[in-house]
Amino acid sequence: MSNIKPTIPSGTRDFSPDQAKKRNFIFDTLKKIFELHNFLPIETPAMENLNTLLGKYGDEGDKLIYRILNSGDFLKDLPDELWQTKDAKKWTEYLCDKGMRYDLTVPLARYVVMHRNEINFPFKRYQIQPVWRADRPQKGRYREFYQCDVDIIGTDSLLAEIELISLVDEVFENLQLSITTKINNRKILQGIAFWLHLKDNEFINFTTILDKLDKIGLDGVLDLFKNENWDIEKISKLKELIDFCSNNDNWTEKINYLDSIFKNNEIGIAGLNEVKFIFNNLNSIQLQNKQILDITLARGLNYYTGTIFEVVCDEVPIGSICGGGRYDNLTALFGLDNVSGVGISFGAERIYDVMEKINKFPENIINENKVLIINFGENYLSYCLPILSSMRQANIKVDLYPDDAKIKKQFNYANALNYKYVIIVGEDEIANDEVSIKNMISGEQVKISKNNIISYFKI
């Protein structure tokens, strides 16, 4: 037997019981609301074929995919000419066929294409599973983390967007977090680019810079556009637009402003109509949180083609805790065209950090109504075991301390593990068919008849 001082890989984590319970609370809440909206669960394997994963996340993404070494003689397929190169990058494809899931979106596209004949579209699916990225670990960034994705595939109806916005609202209402959902549309951004006479190939760069607004402010963004050799007129037009919109909470006024500048701007007008439809119909449902039109919201990912969303927490400025949008061609990656979808992803890790920071986890996640029966030794077992068993039949969370250790040790254990009650059975109790119950929080102790235990805890 070796004697290694054990560690875990950098960027990964163990979750101890209190953390695991809090994480489960978040996952369970998400699931509950997803299922209330009739989303269906799916699961995909942790390992995907590398040809499913590669080329979907850009060159940087490809580098961050964990590769699984082929089993057995993994060198056998390496071409002779590569032996001389010692070039790890070129070797990889011969050594590895499989990689670890990098997100849940590409596996979803792959799943939809593979299972298209058994799926009833529109396909409302949710998926909560870990993903892995060979990123440099840093605060809040891990190499293994969970994604919680909800998508509606196979419809271009904007009611799908409304469905996701109300889902977001209910999730955070249930988590007791006050949030704001920022809504925009890639077509509005295209309309703005058209209005500014940007060339098609400047669009991605335009959205990438705009996306930095939260981090570097308007002046910072405008400076970056200056560096791109934008003329003064363009910059002042954009500044005026952004100024107007950021000083205005009223979505209709923003839409009117955009309407007034989007002349002969087909794509821009299409985007405005979509946003109008969404906000108008949101009026018909009772939402607890704010939705705002944020025309500067860009979202990094270029596969979005319509509505985009991002959710921020009103109380903790931690960045986006949820985001998504509409994509028109996701499954085309795998040969299935014309399948529009819209999806949103909840950032469970950040939601956890926010809830921890402002103390939003319900008290009873850790302090459940748990009961511990104190163990006074073998002679008491035939009295205590039936009590244990009948309490469990009544769904009371109870266990018996396994050793007849010193009573102080057993009470310390009950305290440390947040047991709310302990049951004490000594000779007196047995003689009178009773038990003593101590409330570990109030310190109060009562003696009750053995027959009344269930009703005592059930009240």
Next chain:
Amino acid sequence: MSNIKPTIPSGTRDFSPDQAKKRNFIFDTLKKIFELHNFLPIETPAMENLNTLLGKYGDEGDKLIYRILNSGDFLKDLPDELWQTKDAKKWTEYLCDKGMRYDLTVPLARYVVMHRNEINFPFKRYQIQPVWRADRPQKGRYREFYQCDVDIIGTDSLLAEIELISLVDEVFENLQLSITTKINNRKILQGIAFWLHLKDNEFINFTTILDKLDKIGLDGVLDLFKNENWDIEKISKLKELIDFCSNNDNWTEKINYLDSIFKNNEIGIAGLNEVKFIFNNLNSIQLQNKQILDITLARGLNYYTGTIFEVVCDEVPIGSICGGGRYDNLTALFGLDNVSGVGISFGAERIYDVMEKINKFPENIINENKVLIINFGENYLSYCLPILSSMRQANIKVDLYPDDAKIKKQFNYANALNYKYVIIVGEDEIANDEVSIKNMISGEQVKISKNNIISYFKI
């Protein structure tokens, strides 16, 4: 955009909604009972350092561990002398630092040692996570599958065994599977080996052959012992013992028989006393399923040192669906001695197969009381959306078909996805502040006032 016909790695699976729901039912039931017994959840990373994993599962096991290729220039640490060998086996340790979790037991031992200062012993933990093995895929054997483990670490009290036996009973009662828990003790097997005058180094082989009893029968097992050059007397002694025990359901008679042959047999007598304690105290609790003493139960794993268990389904002869035992030195692998533990692992995949085969999944897992609101177009949204929203506030699983597709298509969708009700809102309904509700199973259709919808579904 490439156009690959997508596949998934051999031995892995996608879980479609109906399968995922049934799997979740099993996991949720396990969790519910684990928590009723005050077991605490932990999670460990999918990737562990290879030095944590290697050498723990035997040479065969080591070969089945998936290795993760190091990121970046994974060839840089390869010693010059190895370049010539092209020996994949020798290369691996320089190319890979991490491997994928092979079971939950070694990560538990690693966890307990790393976190020993924050754990309150006895540590009752459960863990439900996937593991990966580079095994040859075949029917019922996968490369990714879930393990569901429960362990009590840090006590040698036999009450821990009783706790697990009653946990097993409640789990299968909740899954509505009738099962038998076979119980034995490695010390009894050692006692039998002593009685047969086997040498110490013959013990492992003895248990390995005995373990095949279920598969090849008593004659087959005795033949294997003949091949080991056992003399006639030994074989007939063993045959007589096994015959007596397998024709006898009464644990006390088996114990008495063993008592009579275990003269001056310290280890055997210790095993008998443990088993007696367990069966005597099981009498004090109400269990729904059978427990039997099976003195031929051996369990393959040699780290067991005391009680061993195995659970079989009474209705489907699929082999063991749950198994475990006591180990006295698990954490010693990582330098922490004298920590006794006992654990049990539920085979979720086999439990799934059994429940599917004999139709034990509750009907309402798939056929929930889901409601679909039929979409008749934009004009009806301001009437339907508030209904949708208020039904969800009342926790009714409802959604609105996103497109105003042909009504037949929408009804087909409701049927295919097992919606129990559809809500129909036409001009008449709006004029009278009503909705029509169709029960998709009975075909019955009713018109009710809009204000009575919640109470209609809540009854």
